[in-house]
Amino acid sequence: xxxxxxxxxxxxxxxxxxxxxxxxxxxxxxxxxxxxxxxxxxxxxxxxxxxxxxxxxxxxxxxxxxxxxxxxxxxxxxxxxxxxxxxxxxxxxxxxxxxxxxxxxxxxxxxxxxxxxxxxx
Amino acid sequence: xxxxxxxxxxxxxxxxxxxxxxxxxxxxxxxxxxxxxxxxxxxxxxxxxxxxxxxxxxxxxxxxxxxxxxxxxxxxxxxxxxxxxxxxxxxxxxxxxxxxxxxxxxxxxxxxxxxxxxxxx
Numbered sequence: 001x002x003x004x005x006x007x008x009x010x011x012x013x014x015x016x017x018x019x020x021x022x023x024x025x026x027x028x029x030x031x032x033x034x035x036x037x038x039x040x041x042x043x044x045x046x047x048x049x050x051x052x053x054x055x056x057x058x059x060x061x062x063x064x065x066x067x068x069x070x071x072x073x074x075x076x077x078x079x080x081x082x083x084x085x086x087x088x089x090x091x092x093x094x095x096x097x098x099x100x101x102x103x104x105x106x107x108x109x110x111x112x113x114x115x116x117x118x119x120x121x
Numbered sequence: 122x123x124x125x126x127x128x129x130x131x132x133x134x135x136x137x138x139x140x141x142x143x144x145x146x147x148x149x150x151x152x153x154x155x156x157x158x159x160x161x162x163x164x165x166x167x168x169x170x171x172x173x174x175x176x177x178x179x180x181x182x183x184x185x186x187x188x189x190x191x192x193x194x195x196x197x198x199x200x201x202x203x204x205x206x207x208x209x210x211x212x213x214x215x216x217x218x219x220x221x222x223x224x225x226x227x228x229x230x231x232x233x234x235x236x237x238x239x240x241x242x
Contacts, residue, residue: 004190004198005190005191005192005193005196005197005198006196006197006198007193007195007196008195008196008197009195024197025173025197025199026171026199027170027171027172027173027199027219027220028170028171028202028221030151030219032173032197049148049149050147050148050149051148052146052148052153056195069125069126070126071126072126072128074128074129074130074177075126075127075128075129076126076127076129076145076146076153077125077126077127078146078147078148081149098148098151098219099148100149
């Protein structure tokens with residue numbers, strides 16, 4: 001058992017790299033990850049899973065092909081599987097992601113922003 | 122697709138019943154639920170799934186048989202499957218739960234605090 005509460009602020013204080021999700025908890029085969037993001041990510045999709053974005057601080061735009069969903073602190077959005085999306089943050093934004101273990105941040109697109117999976121903090 | 126951002130504060134403004142989780146989003150076969158809690162819940166376990174508690178406002182004590190985990194705003198805890206727990210909130214507390222669709226709030230214990238599942242708000 002993960003024995004103690006997970007404090008988001010404490011976890012965020014431990015890293016500063018952008019677009020590189022860190023695992024903070026696991027439930028069944030799902031992982032909760034924190035990330036700091038700023039600037040433009042890449043267009044990608046996850047063909048096999050939905051993906052949850054929760055904004056804990058700042059503002060995140062999730063560009064979809066037909067519209068942009070803007071998330072503020074205390075808001076979440078589920079990107080359905082197979083739907084292309086591009087996260088963009090005009091200034092630094094702190095987010096939580098929820099998705100199955102093993103999901104790669106750049107999905108089917110790869111590229112230099114691809115982060116290692118299953119990195120706990 | 123759930124088309125717009127889900128705002129926690131806006132969702133919380135729509136209900137006041139205690140210990141009665143409301144679904145606000147679905148990812149694959151998992152649901153994100155909000156609940157207002159105050160007082161003592163019942164001892165129960167979920168034999169088939171872990172359960173995530175995230176405190177959005179206030180303080181929640183999760184009593185386990187061998188200790189108590191206290192969660193404040195911005196903290197989460199995963200109760201492993203099969204582990205008996207009893208949530209207690211000394212004053213009103215706003216939480217988010219994440220668990221598979223169909224999970225009953227009182228688990229294997231039943232009783233008068235058992236809430237209907239799959240109630241969206």
